[in-house]
Amino acid sequence: MRRKKRPVRRLKSSAGLRNNAEKRLERYRLGLSKGYEQGLKAGLDNYEAYFEGTSIIIPSDNEVESVKACIEGIMDHTDLAYEIIVIDNSSTDGIEHYLNQLDGQVRYRILPESIGFTGAANIGFMMAKGTSILLLNNRIQPTENWLENLLLCLNSDDSIGLVGPVSNGLSGKQRMEIHFDDLEDKHEYARVNNKSDSSKWHQTDRLSGCCLLFRRELLERVGYLDEGCQETPYYADDYGLRVKLQGSSLVYARDALVYFAEQAEERVERQMSQAGHPDSSLYFSNKWRGIDSVIFDMEASAYGRDEWFKGMSAESGAKLGESAFYPQHLAVKGLGETIYWIEDCVRRPINGQWGESVICLSQLDLWRWAMGEPVPAEALTAFKGFLGEDEALRDGMLCEDSNGSSYYLENGRKRAIISRLAAECWGLDAHRQMKLTDEELSVIPDGLPIIAPVKLLQAL
Structure with missing residues (x-):
């Protein structure tokens, strides 16, 4: 009985081999992309899972x-x-x-x-x-x-x-x-x-x-x-x-x-x-340099915790953390490109061209302020200009007492600036400053003192 001849397998052309290789490479790229997407999603889903x-x-x-x-x-x-x-x-x-x-x-x-x-x-x-x-x-x-x-x-x-x-x-x-x-x-x-x-x-x-x-x-x-x-x-x-x-x-x-x-x-x-x-x-x-040990006697000093956080809800004060000791009425940014205006314990994205100074902070510092509604850059520029024209005491102005200590006016309160470094880091030394008598200062309620933000030598 004669056996049937097996069909001869012909070698594929170089063009066919290239085509198969390209298909395998494409499937590999597709699998890699899908795996990356799944891994990224899993990472994001568990980012805050502790x-x-x-x-x-x-x-x-x-x-x-x-x-x-x-x-x-x-x-x-x-x-x-x-x-x-x-x-x-x-x-x-x-x-x-x-x-x-x-x-x-x-x-x-x-x-x-x-x-x-x-x-x-x-x-x-x-x-x-x-x-x-x-x-x-x-x-x-x-x-x-x-x-x-x-x-x-x-x-x-x-x-x-x-x-x-x-x-x-x-x-x-x-x-x-x-x-x-x-x-x-x-x-x-x-x-x-x-x-x-x-x-x-x-x-x-x-x-x-x-x-x-x-x-x-x-x-x-x-x-x-x-x-x-x-x-x-x-x-x-x-x-x-x-x-x-x-x-x-x-x-x-x-x-x-x-x-x-x-x-x-x-x-x-x-x-x-x-x-x-x-x-x-x-x-x-x-x-x-300007920190006073009496500040840490929370019950005995004028800087008592209750007095500091008066006018701010306990929940808001706890959430703000160290950011409560940062000044407001200024522009800040984190890792992203968005610039925020800090006011009333919220951060408001600035819409438009902002040509003024911007303070760079860590994401931890930035996230403590709740997100607010966007604000036009033009309105803030007008606010900044207002400070230099009006003799009346306004938010964002500096006051100095007879001893040379500086205070930042914010929401009807005076906030002691702990050190010159704090003033420089926040750009407050460039704000308009008024000399007040000790009697004039004494009638303005105390607010939280202002400390310098942490210095970061890297993006965090």
Whole structure:
């Protein structure tokens, strides 16, 4: 029986091969596009979805061994829900290879260039997905119950803003003298010390920036670290002042002992504050030069919280957060191109050409003001011009007392300008200024003081 001949498969022409390749490439592009769209949608849908746990932010700068020890300590001594986020300042010590080997256990970002400790911390804050956030120096070595006790302290009272531990490497009230050479002995000592005890929680005027725990709500109210303060202790002192300005307290927990990996018994506070970093000191001094300690005595001073927020609903004041200490009747913008006019605690998009000054703020600062109706640029230009022609006291004018202190008039109140830096940052030094007697000023009710916005060296 003769078999049928199989049909001969002819080789396709080069044109046909090219056509098939183009079809495969097109299907690949289509699949890639669909996958990107689905991933983008999933990311946007979950952008504000936070988990009940703590985001631990660890900045680094050529400190891979310290980062390793810190991460291992967290994993060994933390049973609560957490995520670790490492932000590295363009290190060349192989940290990216190390972090990549952790198979997704740690979220990280390697920056193309160094932006300093506070800049890296701010990126970590932006990436954080936890309902609480902890800024951690990579030379801190966690111990048993460290995070549990810090969280217990933080959540014990809504008025607590920041919580810190005690350690051998810190200064002031947070320093605990420990004289063990063996790490196991140290951990045994910490295990005994770190039994939860609310009697060991104490208020303080300042906290170290090496380990700071706070709620997400505080970040939304107070905002990012000031990148004008790059060194210890200035960035932590600045943040502490801003937290206290809103009536929240700073607390250290002596039942949360952690260790600081010291070299030759150098304290971190002393080591990082040596000469050679004068800019942070000068910037901090210029920013807070006019602050008075009486401001923080909320019950006894004329700047009491109730008096400050009079005329503003409690809900509005809480939502505004630090933006309540920013002036109004000026133009601001965030990351986008839209310019907003701030008035009556809302931001109004400016329609038309705006040729006046614009203050750039972070998105956190901008979002606190509710969105209002658009306003024509022509109307605002007329308002700005009005200030220079009329001798009457009007919103947006500056007044000066006999001591040279300046006040900003806004909604029938005088707002003390904390420092010259605050006036310069908001462009208030260019406003029309009137000299008033102390008697004339005394009849104008006090409003919230005006502080300088945080300096950001990056877009956030």
